Amino acid sequence: MVIPFKKIILHRLNMRMIFPFSTSFGTMQEKDFFIIEAVDMDGNRGFGESVAFPIPWYTEETVKSNKDMMEDLLIPILRENPIEHPNDVFPLFGRLRGNNMAKAAIEGAVWDLYAKREGLTLAKALGGEKTEIDAGISIGIQPTIGDLLEEIEGFLEQGYKRIKLKIKPGHDVDMLRQVRATFPDTPIMADANSAYTLHDIELLKQLDDLDLMMIEQPLQHHDIIDHAKLQKEIKTPICLDESIHSLYDAQKAIELGSCKIINIKVGRVGGLSESVKIHDYCKANGIPVWCGGMLEAGVGRAHNIAITTLSNFVLPGDTAGSSRYWERDIIKPEVIVENGAINVPTAPGIGYEIDEEALEEFRIEKQEFDM
Template identity: 45%
Template sequence: MKLEAVELIRLNVPLKSAFRTSFSSVNMHEVVWVHAVTDEGEGWAECGANDRPDYSSEYHTGAMAVLREFILPDLFKLGNDLSAEAVAPTLHWIKQHRMAKAAIETALLDAQLRASTTSFAEYFGATRDKVPAGVSVGIMDSLPELMGFVEGYLNEGYVRIKLKIEPGWDYEPVKLVRETYGPDLLLQVDANTAYTRDDFDLLKRLDEFNLLLIEQPIYEEDLLGHAKLADYIETPVCLDETIISADIARDAIELGAAEIINIKPSRVGGYIESVKIHDISVANNIPVWCGGMLETGIGRAANLALAAMPGFTLPGDTSASSRYFETDLTEPFVLVDGHISVPTGPGIGVDPIPEIIERFAVSREWIKR
């Protein structure tokens, strides 16, 4: 396969309601898409980078810059030797920038698999045709507001609730949700690194709520701190931000820092690396689940295929389109009995709708070989 041109599209897609985490509050999904044109056909991917370097060091215009200046010139140079599998080895010399690398690798994988009429799910060896959906619930201004959202999501059929937490918004909201819905509700929390090694006693108080897991409680580089916390509390420690590669996943598991892993393909450099993390986790009896970055249908389709692999034994943040957007940019993904169907068509299995791209696009730029 040969890469002919790439279109970088910046989109601002309004969210239905503000999504607040311990690191930001967003009303708009500001995102970059990569549209690859090859001699065998076209492919699409959504870059995971936020508008600001607040979740990881990457941000959308930075990802566009590294694609333009370094990543795409190297891939153009490969000529006919290009394949999705060749992307990571070719770009190995570029330090970090995993979300930018993931976006182009995914767009090329989409083009490659569309050409061979293979779905992402088949390529991954996925074993299910639908996956259970959880929902990530942001930090709210008040407990009644939170309960309104949780009630609504449970009525829709979501099978697992994840509450975003931060110091001052932890024990009370978790207690209220647990007491209201009882012991059978699958409930977990995500701190996005908001706590420190000084907060272990506070986090231990959450043990009484029998949570599925606590996600990324402390600083992403503090592997040893997570191992110490995992020893100290009953709630299983799950890592998100820390797990940026299969090598780090292996080390975190061996150190006892990751009792569960959230796999986000964008964070780890793509789906090929994600499958490696899945395999390492399965070999070590570590459950995994698929995280999200508020993706539009273009990113969501590929995540659902990954989440259908056998090691994904916990519900993911792969919610329906309607949880995020009034209007998605593909056919919307819908929740049916708490599950979302895995696309079966070639490649990611969905197509962007041109008129809707036009509506939300802020800029479109072609880069040619």
């Protein structure tokens, strides 16, 4: 049965994070993004969230480019092509190159709407099995090692099961050694966000003595060749993030031996449908996956929880509790971490209600498109 869309609504929000978040890219505290609302003829509402940043630090996409893509191209494609299932969306959008975050934002709203129409949780609609997921935490670059150690201690006391630390040249091996000396048994990974080159092999080899879970994306954001060379030289597992934009990328990276782990970010790969395909391929080839974060508000966080219920998400992801980032989130109840885990919601769709007052409070722009 064709999904009877009535309208698509773009809510542009601006939310201020509790603390600034620093990586090798830069520092941000204001989050400018879109909540996409898909409404059907029966009054059901599905929600997606855009994850592009205002500046093209992470990929070439920006908040502004997402807006242009959605209103000028993607929404008209959805209007002109009846769909019966969310899996129909990715091939339709595939006629346009790139712009995966814009595509994923709309596709996510369609997935949520579909699950609600079918009376399914989004997790079940995707094929998920888990009733809870393990939660990790990502910690940005801190002013001092003392500040960092204090941050880590606080999150471990909250039960988080994995610590991810951002690194960059000049803020890497010595810092990680101090952290490992203080927390000898804690699962720790390092995220480089493409800050190194093959000239840094000898430095990166020093990480092998620190028993890290992985080093994430040490080399160029588009590369799989040099990562294969590096993985042959170091024992620490390489996890690819920015290099993986599709199932095809994952297939080639695994074939070349570029990594031993893959980070799946729904926005980066173009949506939930492609995320499931990458998950399935990695599972068949013995490559564990985990769900990365993009400083999402509650809707994007809920989508991450749903995808993480698939069986090969065996490593704790970046999906922390809402209070890690926001004084007030836009969903009810907010995402809560208890003893290092998040209970998967059981209500249809994303399983959380939109906090309408919060949505209005943070909204700076609203556009409606009749379908």
